[in-house]
Amino acid sequence: MSASQPTRHLARDPRQRRSVVLTVAMVIFTVYSLMPLLWLIINATKTQGSLFSSFGLWFSGDFSLWSNIVGTFTYDNGIFLHWLFNTLLYVVVGAGGATILATLGGYGLAKYNFPGRRGVFAVVLGAVAVPGAAVAVPTFLMFSKLGLTNTPWAVILPSLISPFGLYLVWTFATDAVPIEMLEAARLDGAGEFRTFFTISLKLLGPGIVTVALFAIVATWNNYFLPLIMINDPKWYPLTVGLSQWTAQATGAAAQPIYNLVIAGALITILPIVIIFLLLQRYWQSGLSAGSVKG
């Protein structure tokens, strides 16, 4: 898995110079990062009973990973599947849309001169600095006037806006798409859209993947927005659903299902892990793009 990543890096490094101190530090960081994941995997195999009576970082009791997973998908008439589907919907439409919009906008800002461009840029930069939670309440009040609360749109529409993504594409496009190439395309009689779709998009690839990754992770982990927007459990994403399951364990007449919460959390992070592993190549080059004049 991703644990082998640092060594692969070293193998690629032609100079093969190793610093003991750095290696030790990296090992410590790796262990520190992987510890929660390890804890999650180990505890997903425990029953509700042995969760509270055994040491957290080692297996104990009956191996019940399978029954926990089955329980997760069947509890409360399979509501977990609903949540999984909702999350996928929000990610595909929300993060997908955010990526498309950020790409179009960032490219336009980078490659075209028009009046007010600097103003737009200032607004985008300002928007990057505003935390999402700060605009959550105004957004809620606006949406409830529009009658959009408690619908999937309440989560999807705000997810479409990604100032940071726009900014990323803008900086990336500035370097990755040479203006000479666009001029050549114009001379050959290609329209702006055709140029964008046939030439620029390919060049922007790594940048787009990076933005998409950020957007996917942000939407997948989005908790606060759906928490205040959505009241109907049928439209919850996984994050809100799982926290509701956790909440079941406290207070009067509690019904703890910690074993399902942990199995559910494990299932929830798997897609993100897979996406990261698959898109590794692209986004690494995307992150370092522009840092070296090639």
Next chain:
Amino acid sequence: MSRYVTTRRGFLAGLGAVAVGAGLAACGGSGSSSTGSSAKATGNADAVDAALKKGGTLTYWSWTPSGKDQVAAFMKKYPNVTVKLVNPGTAATTYTKLQNAITAKSGVPDVCQIEYYALSQFALPGALYDLNQVGFDSFKSDYSTGPWGSVNQNNKLIGLPQDSGPMAMFYNKEVFDKHKLTVPKTWDEYVEVAKKLHAADPKAFITSDSGDAGFTTSMIWQAGGKPFKASGTDVTINLADEGTKKWTAVWNKLVEGKLLSPITGWSDEWFQGLGNGTLATLLTGAWMPGNFIASVAAGKGKWRVAPMPTYDGTAVNSENGGSAQAVMAQSQNTALAAGFLRWLNHEQASIDIFMKSGGFPSTTKDLASSAFLNDAPAYFGGQKINEVLAAGAKNVVSGWQYLPYQVYGNSVYADTVGQSYAKNTSLDTGLANWQKALVEYGNKQGFTVKTS
């Protein structure tokens, strides 16, 4: 409050600020109840019956585990009423959503579960429908005093009690026997046991308390303190009154003597501690037995229940936790909502479902029923625990009030009183700081806050 609302808690506080402020503005000090909703009940119980006959659709927010079964049973009895049950997850989430919906004037449920401590936060701005208008005040004798006092505020009946949480002392008999400790009857004895136990086994503590606002207010309540008084927009806060001092005099010995386990309630370690004998007692509401059975399997047969220790031998008690259900003033069909609520918290069929799920009732009839009193769960070694718990319901001190912004108040508790716990210093200092924060916030919100 910080200017930048980034954390969830800060957000809640910010929202409370918006809503309480707006509510006060809308309230205008007049005695009128609800604001801006259409179909009103005409002020008698017949309207409720008629509405139930006529039918309609209601939305009900609740995190009570038995909610689903109760709603299903209700719809079976009244097939032309549809109740949409929404479980917001936690109480805190519910208040956030509710406050949001009230401010936005849309998406407000018809009936909502609200804990006793949070009721006045919603009642004061007039967000809760006055059930006196449909004659529910006639149910007074059906509920025990603590909960009934909680749902009656400023001459309005703002909800019907669901459950109650008269406090009790749960103790691990195995640990007590092992160290030859006697079950404490007074708080002085309790402190003595705490010292003895911790000396005998440094890993064991009398109980865990890292600072919990709900616990603190319940303990002050039991000591006879009345630190909060509110009528309309006039609020008096005195977190150094006689009762409060009485409690801190005892509890300071435990806090300053490092005799309390710092484990946070409801965490994994806490459940483990309750199971493995490192936490010897638990002072909490009568709704706890179900949680023991569900979450502390390792403690089976070891735990028993005793009345709360007293200050001078006179049995006094307070409530910890518990909720009411309220009809929201913005409901489009208050008569039908009241009908559903009446069935939910007053009809035996519904209360039976609630009790089967492990809930602790607030109705006098159920608290006195022989089936309830004779229940002797094996988990508690065959002890008739409900006899102890129900007796505790009779001794609740009356006249306790929460702040009209208690939800916010509890959210800043950790920054003030919590610090005393963290540093093992006198709680009086922490309480004074809490009072300062509460006064400041209250005045900012348009209340007139006095301290005396």
